[in-house]
Amino acid sequence: MNIASIETIPLRIPFTTGGPSAGGVWGPKDLQVVDSLVVKITTDDGTVGWGETFGFTAIPSVKLVIDRILAPELIGRDIGLREKTMLDLQKKFHVFGRSGAFIYGLSAIDIALWDIAGKQANQSVHQLLGGAEATSLACYASLIRYADPELVAVNVRRAVESGYRHLKLHEITVETVRAAREAAGPDIEITLDVNCPWTVREALDMTERLREFNLRWIEEPVWPPENYAGLATVRKQGGIPVAAGENASTLMDFQHLLEAGSVDFIQPSPAKMGGITELQKVFALANAHNVTVMVHTFYDGPGLLASVHASAALGGPKALVEWRYFDLEAQLYGDAIIPRHGRIDVPQGPGLGLEPNPDVIRDYRIEL
Template identity: 70%
Template sequence: MNTKIEHIEAIALRIPFTAGGKSDVGAWGDGDLKTVDSLVVKVTTDSGLVGWGESFGFTSIPAVKVAIEQIIAPLCIGRDPSQIEKLMLELQRKLHIFGRSGAIMFGLSAIDIALWDIAGKAAGQPVHQLLGGADAKALDCYASLIRYTDPDTVVANVERALGEGYRRLKLHEVELPAVQAARQRAGDDVEITLDVNCPWTVRQALDMAEKLRPYKLRWLEEPVWPPENFEGLARLRREAGIPIAAGENASTLMEFQQLLRAGAVDFVQPSPAKMGGITELRKVFALANAHNTSVMVHTFYDGPGLLASVHASAALGGADAVVEWRYFDQEAYLYGDAIVPKNGAIAVPQGPGLGIEPDPDVVRDYRLP
């Protein structure tokens, strides 16, 4: 008799953190935010195998939790966990009327990641092996700083990241003095990317790009509002003189196809906890390869969504693979020290499935009611 999905549990966590200075309202969350919320999903089979997934959440967690528990989970109970692609496509088709983004897709993403974890455990292999195998035992990371605005605070955190061995940095600043200060402190040999979170019209973005060119950015990320303005991004890419990155707000394979067909980006950034999990992520790698475009997976989380990104990047990303690390200090980490980068690199887990199990004490101590 085939194994069946027996239970699905959505678990919200809230963990205090410090970030080397006061965060600026508008980057993500509130100004001077002191806790980070995440939503992990535990899928249990009737044979006792357990898989863990993660949804993109933050302030949308209550909506995603309801979507998983009341809409998605009942459609999964009793199904064969090994038929991942078949089940995910069926659920996308059944639930498309409720939206192809947001809570539904975030929830599907979490369950998909958990099913890949189960598949790896059932096979006794890490997920990266299921995706074709990986030679790399570790991947370079970039320290993804939050937005500070204050140049002195930016410099202090750049210094801290460099001191910990990072040679790649991401800023979330939108004002030139902060970017200038970071580049001056880091020097020309450190790779700096800039994520501005969709603030500008195309004309404004072109004007800003002219001012940003002297700072030799590896890429300018999500410069245009709205994020689905792929033609505007393509124009910016042609005229800005800075490589363009985007994709974390795309939710379906069709959006990625349109983004790449428009020639809008040099780096495409699928977010597996938002856009369908590992099942869809591997398709984006194939699409990007067909368009000669590098994939830089969006990983502004540190649970199963991050592990999914590491496995996929190691197996499918080739020599370009780099992992985003959310650069602040949490009171506790879901995996303890096992996944924290060392000297600017993150280990590729070698155990079955996602390769690392959540710390039950962290889940217990930081779980929201």
């Protein structure tokens, strides 16, 4: 069975976040739409697989790379040679960068090929990965940055009342974290993603001030994200567990993170770092270093499903899934993947287990 066509589908879906968002690495202040790029691969026998690449402002460049460079290389290839194909393309195009548009595009393609493989075998992706005990996994509500203590408190209470026992903040001030802890109470697990803002010295000063809030981890506290030695220093001296990895793009990046002793939690992002094929290797590496994998999942489509399947099969029943705590106007999978009481179902159907709603694709597709 060979690849017959590859289609890139950009979507733009309005959302609210319980108040105006602050500006952040994902977009400008008061962002009210979320862009995503879904990839549809069709084989010569008509089997369809779905993938997703990391979105936001990266979408136009990734779409261009897939349409103009990667798709022509892939048409006609045997879908059974998935891992060899991904390696061939990484090697062929490595001179154009080992991060960004090329790896993001390959990630979406790889996820779609796993979807096809599962449909061929009549098995779910988590079965292909070895099987899963859990039929649902706990989620953490990943809040957008508000930069306003009152808004943080309101949305923390909203998430807790919805059944979430685990939360992620994207705040960068002590006052907003204090507001979150006071609103959540002592029994709710809170993690903090600050998106690489500080020097090592600044990060250590902040961890000293943040220690009282009993954070499960602080995520990417150091600029630049590849300063693995700096992360290791914060981990050793800061008194708060450290998480990182969403900006790592290749297996070697993850190996270097782990060898440097930089993290307590490692966070591969399957829509950014090579898809499920590479994600399963990160789980093996992390296990060898006694580090916990917490898959980064700041998306809502096939990339999210890939994370759920991999977490269920390779992370075990206590794995956590990141749920982007947006109120989207439309969901690509309707209600089927929305968490209930803080838990998300592990799809049981073949491949990724769910099919995108064609009406959502029709109504929210945009031209680039």
